[in-house]
Amino acid sequence: MSEAATPSVTAPVARPELLASLDPLLREWLPRQRWFAGKGRPVTGFSLVAAVELLPPTAKLGLLHLLVRAHQPLTPARGAAPHPGDCYQLLIGVREVLPPRLAPALIGHLEEGPLAGRTVYEALYDPRPAGVLLEALRTRARIGELRFERERRREDGELREIRGDLVPRVVTSEQSNSSVVYGDTFILKLLRRIVPGTNPDLELPLVLSREGCIRVPAPVAWMVADLGEEKTYILGVLQPFVQGASDGWELALRQLAKGEDFTGEARELGRATAEVHTALASALPTATLGRAQMGPLVDGMTERLEAAAQAVPALRPYAPGLRTAFEALADLAAEGHTWTAQRIHGDLHLGQCLRSPSGEWSLIDFEGEPSKPLAERRMAQPPARDIAGMLRSFDYAAHSQHPPVPGWADACRAAFCTGYAEVAGVDPRTDPVLLHAYETDKAVYEVLYEARHRPDWLPVPLAAVRRLAANP
Template sequence: MSDVAPSLAGWMARQRWYATKGRTPSLRVIGSYEADLGDALALTLLIIDDGADKPVLYQVPLVSRSAPLPGGDAAFIGSADGRYLYDGPHDPAYAAELLRTMTDQARIDGADVVVEGTRIVDPGRVRRSRVLSGEQSNTSIIYDVEGGPVEHVIAKVFRVLHHGDNPDVTTQASLTRGGSTHIPSSFGSLRATWSDVGREGGTATGHLAFSQEFLPGLDDAWRVALGAAAAGTDFTAEAHDLGVAVAEIHATLAADLGTVAAGTDEVAGALASMRRRITTAAREVPEIAEHAAAIGAVYDAAEHLAWPDLQRIHGDLHLGQALLSERGWMLIDFEGEPLRPMPERSRADLPIRDIAGMLRSFDYVAGSLAHESEPVDASGWAHDARRAFVDGYIASSGFDVRASRALLDAFEIDKAVYEAIYESRNRPDWLGIPLAAVARLAARSAPAAD
């Protein structure tokens, strides 16, 4: 390891999943485990990078070979002592071993780390694998399989690790157990326990990877909706069906994982998170600061409303998280909002948060078309789609969303504030989209003066 450490640090700094761009990695291995691949050795390292402002824990799967990997130039990291080191997910032997470890529910006792596989359904035999290009925070391996329930499987390898359950794993596993037809079926996961002197008990635990059905060649709802809005095509039937799908997802999660009454502490915790976000947004986006008092009044009023029960939800729902398939709408990516801490993403929450996220996404369709070189006014299209989505949700769930309009507005404002932070950091030209929503919703939902 010491011989290849310089190569590894430089290679990590160039990867899209490396979280601290522009910094020189300062690496410290805190755990590792091995797998004999026959003519190669898989070595998965848990590495802390102390070069960031706050240390970041990475999972770095490597494959060491005595001869070059055919076609592996793009995944080559370095060489030492006659061995060739490659990025694990790009090596077919590692990819097959990863899926086998989950399917066989294997346990591996490594150096300061214990790894355990969990199987939900046997995915079948691997024929070939490849890495999905374009991802940033994780690495996904696509498998062609045979002898199982589907033809294609995807395994997501988490590069940045956190203590606690990853909701992308646990939520989709719950939906698979519950028989949901609105998600790709889950097959298994890989979980690790490693040393962490900063935690009570001296250990941390979290997910390393998970596998599920892969649905190739499908258009996500954002692209479908954007095309419809640009052409002025009615989208209300699709939006209604999407509302039904989201409601059915919520019902399955509530049945499998249970619900929690929204007591005083739960309400206070949710509103505290919203208020913290306002503080951040007001500091970064002056236009948000102009509405801070009105937003605060909306949140104060929400504190005294009747809140429905809390449960596991999607957590970051928008049109890009839905795929249109022959089986209808499929929801994907249950990791929750990236800016939220991992433990917070797995907490029981209001289904209204998901509804608010999708409503904001319809507004974004109209907002994005307004930014085209030849602007399109799709505000009426977005209004109709929003209404149809809520109608579908109500029809399936029996929950009268419109009777909770004030609470829904509070959560939609929170989502728009989140968007304003994102746009100010990444796409300043689009900042007007969430700002318009904040102004409209804050004015509509502001408590009437005495």
Template sequence: MRPTFEELLAGWITRQRWFAGKGRAITELAVETATPLPLRGPAESRHSDVAGSSRTTDDESTLPVTVRHLIITVRQESRTDRYQLFLGFRPELPQRLNHVAIGPTDDGVAYDAVHDAEVTGLLLGGIAGEDEIGPLRFHRMPGVEIDTSPRSLVLGAEQSNTSLVYGDRYICKLFRKIVPGVNPELEIVSALAERGSPHIAKPYGWIETDVAGENTTLAFTQEFLPTACDGWALALTSVRDLYGSLAGTDAGDAGGDFAAESHRLGVATAHLHKEMAAAFPTGAIEAPEVKRMVEGFRRRLESAIAEVPELAAHAGEAHEAFDRLADVEHPIPVQRVHGDYHLGQVMRTPSEWVVLDFEGEPGQPLGERRALDSPLRDVAGMLRSFEYAARHLLFDHPDPRRLAPRAAEWAARNRAAFLAGYSAGGGGIRGDDAVLLRALELSKAAYEVVYEARNRPAWLPIPLAAFTGPGA
């Protein structure tokens, strides 16, 4: 007996990198909306048969294809999540699409159509034309022009979303897990673009719909930066150069010293925080709220210790840092922040550092991701990223003990350069700011301890070292 469409989706979705419910059984999957999409795109020889159907010029098949946008609900015990799917249906799949097959249905073989460049032009075209298709609304940023001719390619690195790159011009991010409300990335990048910020990729448009009565962001399209290099890759090149240099060579003399870029990144981060403070409301948390924040840090720490007992030996250092923060009596300024800031979220263009992915931690509720916070949370995230860049290569090295001091030197040098740049850019860290920064770093490290224990046990020494490393 052939499985139902919902059963096919339930079996397929658990194997997708962006599915957030791995490890838990699906108790129910239901299709909430299914919107046929009229095909449009770069292939001029394509012609529509009916709405949502077209004949393609694929060398391997001239069979009709239909495309639908779905929002599904997935229930796993007491948890319910929504996901968006961009599905194609063909009588049979050409070979190039076999790897994204979902299975046979009454409407043909279903497949993940984000991988089909013959049909993904309808997303870019819809934004360019500011279309409205059923419940889906496509929007183009005011004053921009969009070339709809480039074909798409799926980026393979992302886990929580799917991004389509159109030629070397545009990148369209599909938010796979749907949370009712405006995505912080659309909100923040749009506001910063209006202020002419040089630290963002130019926005071109977005797709939205109503979910649970709220205007909800489905996708966001920005300028693609083909000549840029992400900060993580640049940092690792520097670390490798240091590891490969002669014994006795310090980090400042190694061929790939990264400290100047870390300083520039610190300046850019401070400027970005100023721009965000100007674009959105700001505030301050008073001493009682600071104490509640500290209690949250303590709960995270105790939860981490319960899961990773090795952390218990370092609990004293953490509680001491939290105690110092609890004693702070003056208000702490808060504003909109990035929320998930690290070297993988920044790109170095020929002229500037550009910051990406302002949606915050995808696993957190939307209200928390949009909440005001200390900008030092972003600073702490970047400092933790320097530690990871410096140390994670040791685990595959034949002589990690010899290189451990060099890793510590690289991390310390680049941390100091970033903080100096942040201060030079107007984001000075003085007095009690350092107390807050240390507490934020250790809270972040407690989260990392749990993550590494679950996913990469060999890397557990990296976050554990935070409790006896810089700032201790």
């Protein structure tokens, strides 16, 4: 590795004038990023949470690691404290002149401040700065507030090997975070919208690895920011890269386009999901949900329906029928029925699954829905929530074809549940009230999401809403 790619411990660049000079560039660049959560609301300013020089910005090539809070106007709920603004992780490269190959990474040219005359850009597109992160992970570096940790092998307690000569490349497909692949050996997922606390994207894969579950790539190393006052931020996780793996969503679409059956894959995916759920239930505490616990859960589903119907007029005619799904669950709880809750994936769909060339399925991205509070994402929940998410994903895939393939989604949904039952010993279809409520809640979420972000896709969840409302 070249000298320029070796992390250097320098004084932090937490100078107000640096952020002030970046401010106009970030206001234009940040909202364009796929992972920016505050789309549709103007950015009114930034505040610096932390700043570390990974490479001195005064050198020919600089690298700044910034945690920046973006302030946007937000009307808080009555009685709630004002929202402080979302905190984002930025890796900013600094060069005098940006080479043409890095043109897509351009943030802008600084006219004033300590780096006046320099060009700043998204550093992950540049192999040299991206290599700095791998080197820091390999050497378990501590750089300013940043800490780079390594996992030990279960067999002998030795640190897992990380070679320092792996060539990085950024993953350019749309993601809610950012990823860098190193030599087809490792993939580093960098969280963009971060909050303090234990992030399930590291927590659960570590638990599953130590439990011996092979359905989830085991973390090899990770990045942390320690900011004092018990504020620890998980910034990124390095895991093995499954070379030649197929994304579940893309694989399903290819099979659909060719008119090929997908029920075998769906069944194996159900088995893999059940293996993960079983391992999590074995390693982490479970809970029993009765009437007292189901009340707030059902109330939350109902409130989300009402809010979505208020925001999306097309949903309103179906709201009464959809509400019956939640009322039926509340009635069952009132009769004394109980359910088991445990840690789950939390945002399971075909895009969160990988199939290796050998045919084995893996589950990835345990972060949960980033828009929800971390404490909520780490709560024990019925496994039916994950199952409902996958059932909705099969429906989305079927409707991606025009016209939709008749019966394809139903066959995949049935096969998935069958595979799940083969491992878990319980078929999710034997609790139709719970599964129906979670699938309805997911469809309502999809309607609101598509209306806000992808209006062309709105007919897909609306078709599900019509079906769910007509079959309470």
